[in-house]
Amino acid sequence: MTETTLKKELICFIANLLKDCNHVAVGASSPIPGAAALLAREAFGSPRHVNILGSVKNNFFTNGSQELFDCAAQGRIDAFFLGGGQIDGQANINLMGRGAYPDNTPRWPGTFGSAYLYFLIPKVILFREEHSRRVLVDRVDFISAPGVSDENIYRTGGPYGLLTNKAFFRFQKEKRNFLLESIHSNSSLEDILDNTGFEFEYSQNTPLTAAPNPQLLELLETHVVDKVKDVYPHFAQETFGIDAACS
Amino acid sequence: MTETTLKKELICFIANLLKDCNHVAVGASSPIPGAAALLAREAFGSPRHVNILGSVKNNFFTNGSQELFDCAAQGRIDAFFLGGGQIDGQANINLMGRGAYPDNTPRWPGTFGSAYLYFLIPKVILFREEHSRRVLVDRVDFISAPGVSDENIYRTGGPYGLLTNKAFFRFQKEKRNFLLESIHSNSSLEDILDNTGFEFEYSQNTPLTAAPNPQLLELLETHVVDKVKDVYPHFAQETFGIDAACS
């Protein structure tokens, strides 16, 4: 499978996860989730609202990210995406850096809104293409945002699952761990076990991730691609071979 | 002195109090202070900013009264006006009603923003045309907003003085009382003493309130009157004999 094929499959996979949402917000530098949200809106009519931060089109906020955070607290955002330089088996994420704070090597950009949105958006999808022991660690070096909280902590949101280049895990809140739900066709259970630094539940018969519905894929490649190009021109060029400047 | 002459003199008197201000805010139903602020801006170039609440012209707020309150807390409003169904000698004001709350008879509209703005705007001018023992009482029945606060209470603003149809009192914060500063030409010290329900400091030689500067009065009647009419059409008609609907 080529890299661009895989990207398209991830887009279709995520789109299917967003069917039950009314409002999906996506970060400015998350082209695959962003494309997925635009695809889902086009294909299923839901999410009805897609907000891509930093975009002028596809963004109805008139108060910047403050409105995003207020909206999340109001319960008006159903799904969001977070990544992380490190993600551990309790769904803790680290966006700060490797090693001991503040002398991280490397230091990454910072925690952004993760320490807040992870608490307040019901369906947070962890998305990180790289599936390696470097990223998927036993214990993150710095908790930018915790995967689970004690009972007495106000929390209406949290991790729904973790999607990588190799697999999709569902997060089990009660057990505080991940369950391997499906393996992409380019990988195998052995490959997953070799490249995952945290413990997780799995069955020997973990199914393959279903191939994308051809109609969905076609819709992406025909109708949705222009919308993706508007927001993520570099990504669209790399993935769909479209020269944003010339079309 | 006719009533309209007196109103014009009050406008000129207040305009002189606003000279040292950068930003004056005025309530929607305060035509005399509003006219005074517009006059001062025209005559002295200061206040530079005049905000008349509820007006579209002469109002730069784009967040309604929320912006007024924030602005006051930021220290960006220098003067404001408050009235009261009752005002007492410690500059406590009552906008709630006569008698015991909640069974006031009569009940007035309510406390508005007084319980907040009185604390945060440095120069609050109490303005109430009626000068009687009914209004100027020994002790208000309900403190909508207190004239003074204990040392440990955060307070950057408070009463500057009290202007009525008969006189102007300066408030003495340390002594927690009013000092009679000047008596309007239609009144006398005896008249003031007869009609004031609270104790106040005064000298037997309390001067008359200075007559308005003729140029200031002329400016009001010529250039400023149209601006007043825009905001307070009924008042302009009554005071300046202008029919707003026909000009």
Add this chain to the structure above:
Amino acid sequence: MNISIEELVKMIGDGAKLAVPADYSGIAMEATRALIRKGVKDLHIVGVPTSGLQSELLIGAGCVSTFESSALTLGEYNPAPRFSHAIKEKTIRLIDATRPAIHAGLQASQKGIPFMPLRGIIGSDILQHHPEWQIMDNPFSEDKDPIVVIPAIKPDIALFHAPLADRDGNVWIGRRRELMHLAQASKTTLVTVEKMVDTNLLEDETMAAGVLSSLYVGGIAHCPKGSWPLDFWYGDKEDGDHLREYKEKARTEEGFDEYLQEFVYESASS
């Protein structure tokens, strides 16, 4: 989302906590009359931060059980006779606040936080009479620094009148951005508008700053002159003759009933 005014007010059930703006922001008066016609009961009105004829009519018509605001004022047509009567007869519960405290409570709701601190108020008698406000010590001050904390006010529905809406459910509120806070603090928002437009308001860069997104909007009714007889900042001036007529009639219960009969029950919805 574009519905009739009767359908719009159907969404306001008995017992709803209904937030309405101050007169200068645009009042949905025709919707208010429809609400009285429908016979809504037990409203908890939040006047943000004050209210006027709208609440006076609802109170007079027996639709209100709680009135929470910093004032009920008819401006130069004060006093409000039905409000005064209801207080005298103790037929409504009052929650008297001060204007920024109403805003602070709504902002807490908008931000999903349980409370907001607010300066001022200490020493005002409204503090001791308010059922919920507390004083706490500012945790960031070395010296004792008492400050009032205001709990979130969470309306079920916000209702107002605005200049424009588009077919996608976006509403143009222009410089009345305070309505944005009102809408975001409420579970949903119902709007009457002067005019419907066919183009998406958010796609017009000069309009966008004044657009309330459809995300927050539960229903829109096209209702020209929907704020009559009150002044509308982006439309007609107040109908002073009518307001004087109201003031005169509403002095007595009988007069008020006649007013309702003539201007509410017998008037056709636009």
Add this chain to the structure above:
Amino acid sequence: MNISIEELVKMIGDGAKLAVPADYSGIAMEATRALIRKGVKDLHIVGVPTSGLQSELLIGAGCVSTFESSALTLGEYNPAPRFSHAIKEKTIRLIDATRPAIHAGLQASQKGIPFMPLRGIIGSDILQHHPEWQIMDNPFSEDKDPIVVIPAIKPDIALFHAPLADRDGNVWIGRRRELMHLAQASKTTLVTVEKMVDTNLLEDETMAAGVLSSLYVGGIAHCPKGSWPLDFWYGDKEDGDHLREYKEKARTEEGFDEYLQEFVYESASS
């Protein structure tokens, strides 16, 4: 109030607490270069709620002593080499927050309150490393309900780039209303604009919702393309070639110095 860019940056003194917006809101890059040319020292930068190339350049040029934000990100041109270098060499003090906490701190300043409560954060390591944040119990909850409180962040100056300003000192920020909060939270605001217009922006009802009043503005410099090489939401797209060149050069201290020489010190102010 309409002044040159060199006069504008004169108002930013050594040690100032300087608030700047996230890249999507409009960055005053030409003013930033003027600031480096002037040799400002010891800035406390508040990135609201993140910052990018602007802070990277100021840090690299030695103008910054404290960086307070929730991220310094060059987006697809990450990592930020001079930021990383400064952290390694410990030449700047970091105050790491999360985005809504930066907003909450500014809103506390905007509202003149000492702090704001904020949900989330508990269990994040940023909490224990932050020099000021506290946890308190929600006073309105019967059950134990811990909540983080964020003290006010009070910048001396806000600096950004906007589409339009008028001769009266009003600035049109359009749908970037977040800049309103930034300005109101700061003691004063300096702005560079693409264009000056002759009519008063507040008097145009369609523009008014997006206008920052001159009350909040301390200086305006006319500076077309003032956000170059960054994307401007109401103007040019980012200059990707230049940003790639920056990324390449700034890998080393020498390369960065060459970059400053060519694009900051030798470039004429517009």
